[in-house]
Amino acid sequence: MATRLTRTEQVERNRELVLGAARRIFLERGYTGATLEAIAEAAGFSKGVVYSQFGGKPDLFLALLKRRSTERAAENAAIAAAHAGLEGLRELLRTNLRRTEQGRDWAHVLMEFRVAATRDPELNRRYAELHNHTMERFAEAVQDVLARGGLATVHPPRLFAELIFSLDAGHVLEQAAGTAQAAPADLDLLVTRLVEPL
Template sequence: MTRLTRAEAKARTRERLLDAAARVFAQKGLAGASVDEIAEAAGYSIGAVYSNFGGKEQLFVELLQERANDRVNRAAEIIAEAEPAEANGALGRLLVEVADKDADFAPLQAEFWLYAVRNPELMETYAERMREPRRLLTDLVARSVPDAERAGELSSIVIALFQGLVRMRRVDPDSVPDELFGRALRWLFTGAEADEEQP
């Protein structure tokens, strides 16, 4: 049996805590979840939570950032691997996968948004953590939209569109057909291109 290095063991502990936290937060909400429950669900002591994350709120914010980064990185892989004509359809399938298979994603997003709005002192922390996935997406958009300001605006719209459609599909799958996100992206970017060409 291969023995893990200290860094590998720490990374594994962190990953297990994040996975457990996603389940517990999605079921009980940020306010209702306890550090004890998260640690127990991951198979660790409370000390593991505090030594890796400092506390429940920091764990939650890092969980959201990691999940958002994962989505953007997956989108980048799809765009790199798919033929240009097939990329929007592949991105649509990513939305379907998140909405239908990652049952924790939409509740986690909604939960922390509500918590941050009700606790304004956390708003900047939340905003700061979510700037990284937005920056990654902006870099991705900038490959086809060279204007940096416009790429940033489009990335904000894509994030809002993705989150909104995931929530709608979780509640009413028929209202968000499999191909809708891909079509909406095509409409968005076609419209942005046409707007840029206006005199």
């Protein structure tokens, strides 16, 4: 006999189903093309159920982005704990690059969302808060892995993280345009010039 879910378990299960459907629809249709109707249908719910979990499409996207950020921060912390110095930094950067390459469709949707957010001050504030937290966590991982190797970034760690994120976003756009020429070896060369002994 199947065990009935508690109300809390049912709400959490529904939330996970909606988030999974939202991710699929965002990847298929892009941020602008995705609709709450399509997400609700893909999750097997009414639009009302989606609204009971999330205030709208931006809330759904930010929830997915927050989850992704949390997962990446945990992975980065694990890498930083297992490595040290310049090789550890390279491993962090290689992992970041691999994630971007494997999730290129997500990177495109994120770019689309970021442009939409610039036209909505409150949404842009919410995104900036999450993005800033993501960069700070990355900066912490970088600082940790370098310090254990007797190194530090030439610039403050938060600025270093912003430079890396900007390079990543720019590279995604260059790849989308078919004009990308930078290779991982170029990033390695650049990064070695951005660290110094403690």
